[in-house]
Amino acid sequence: MLSRATLLSGQSARALVAYSARTTGTSPANSQAAKSDDTATSLRPVRQEPGKVRMGFIPEEWFQFFYKKTGVTGPYTFAFTLSTYLISKEIYVMEHEYYSGLSLLIMWIVGVKKLGPKLAEALDKKVDEYESEWNESRVQEKQILNEQISDEQKAQWSMEGQTLLIDAKRENVALQLEANYRERLLSAYREVKKRLDYQVEKQNIERRIQQKNLVDWVVAKVRASITPDQEKQNINKCIADLAVLAQKA
Numbered sequence: 007m008l009s010r011a012t013l014l015s016g017q018s019a020r021a022l023v024a025y026s027a028r029t030t031g032t033s034p035a036n037s038q039a040a041k042s043d044d045t046a047t048s049l050r051p052v053r054q055e056p057g058k059v060r061m062g063f064i065p066e067e068w069f070q071f072f073y074k075k076t077g078v079t080g081p082y083t084f085a086f087t088l089s090t091y092l093i094s095k096e097i098y099v100m101e102h103e104y105y106s107g108l109s110l111l112i113m114w115i116v117g118v119k120k121l122g123p124k125l126a127e128a129l130d131k132k133v134d135e136y137e138s139e140w141n142e143s144r145v146q147e148k149q150i151l152n153e154q155i156s157d158e159q160k161a162q163w164s165m166e167g168q169t170l171l172i173d174a175k176r177e178n179v180a181l182q183l184e185a186n187y188r189e190r191l192l193s194a195y196r197e198v199k200k201r202l203d204y205q206v207e208k209q210n211i212e213r214r215i216q217q218k219n220l221v222d223w224v225v226a227k228v229r230a231s232i233t234p235d236q237e238k239q240n241i242n243k244c245i246a247d248l249a250v251l252a253q254k255a
Contacts, residue, residue: 062118 058066072080092098232240 062115 060066060069069081072084076083093100
């Protein structure tokens with residue numbers, strides 16, 4: 007448990023250093039280096055579980071190495087025989103440091119068994135907090151970017167609406183100009199018609215006056231040309247015609 011926690015804490019520290027180095031490099035040279043080494047710095051750190059161990063510190067691969075040649079009991083037999091050989095030949099002398107180390111080993115094992123789970127839980131919690139902070143910052147940044155994209159889309163939609171509004175205003179102005187043009191055209195037609203009607207009426211009046219004056223002049227001339235005898239003869243002729251008409255009726 008302690009090895010797992012230590013490995014995770016070390017990985018977290020290295021990831022923080024790499025992240026800080028990546029975020030502080032804002033110069034063009036750093037940007038180019040970051041682009042060239044994108045696969046190494048852009049990937050977020052992922053939690054990795056340590057390899058399996060036995061007895062708290064012996065890797066599992068060492069036991070697997072003996073299994074192919076000696077079987078399951080091979081590693082233990084090798085350790086026992088090697089220890090016996092070292093002790094019997096006094097290569098490894100069990101002096102007072104040995105017993106001190108043995109007592110420290112026992113204390114270390116007891117500490118690992120008693121305090122290891124709590125310490126590992128605390129370290130795992132710390133790692134989870136780091137990971138949650140990173141995820142939170144990533145989620146917030148993603149949310150901000152989504153909001154910016156949404157605002158940009160709304161702005162583009164608003165610009166399209168402004169374009170449609172400008173087209174509508176142009177069409178409205180064109181309709182107003184057309185209506186004004188037709189109104190002026192109708193006004194000009196009415197004014198011209200009034201003047202033409204005036205000229206026609208004037209000519210008709212002048213013609214009637216001329217006809218009346220001509221008729222009066224002709225009548226006056228005719229009356230002036232008739233003598234009293236002719237007038238008397240005409241009267242008698244009219245009376246005779248009326249008498250004839252009376253007899254026929």
